[in-house]
Amino acid sequence: DQQVKQNSPSLSVQEGRISILNCDYTNSMFDYFLWYKKYPAEGPTFLISISSIKDKNEDGRFTVFLNKSAKHLSLHIVPSQPGDSAVYFCAASARDNDMRFGAGTRLTVKP
Template identity: 90%
Template sequence: DQQVKQNSPSLSVQEGRISILNCDYTNSMFDYFLWYKKYPAEGPTFLISISSIKDKNEDGRFTVFLNKSAKHLSLHIVPSQPGDSAVYFCAASPSGYALNFGKGTSLLVTP
């Protein structure tokens, strides 16, 4: 069963605007959440993470928000740039264990 869900397979955003990628999870034992970015023919690259004791983490243009009661997290990219075009994976794990990934959202940032 899919414990991490990314319900939007794709998203198109204009350069300079905000990109919002969403992720839902079902397992209440997850206590660490990560976003990975993937370009074709490359492995996933770590982008940003958040632990369950926080509700927001910011790193430059990237911010992750966690709503534990709704079992929902989102990644905000502001402002979006053409180089941000990639597949974004949401992942979650109980501490020390392997990551459970969503199916990914393909982001296209157009000039």
């Protein structure tokens, strides 16, 4: 039972444009959400997070939006750069519980 779903396995975007990665979850107890970025042959690195008390968190070119009623979050990258090409994992956790990850979306930013 996958509680965190990333329905797009891949996304291709032109350099300078906006990248939007989506994530849906089913467990209403989740109260903390994270995005990780993973390059080949490396471990995932933490990118940005959001608590359920917020609906938006911004860090430079990266913004995460949370829609609790729809159980949906998204990661916006603008402007996209070729170095952003990686696999992005969405993750969610509930208080005192372990984290659940989505299957990942491979982003390709074309020069």
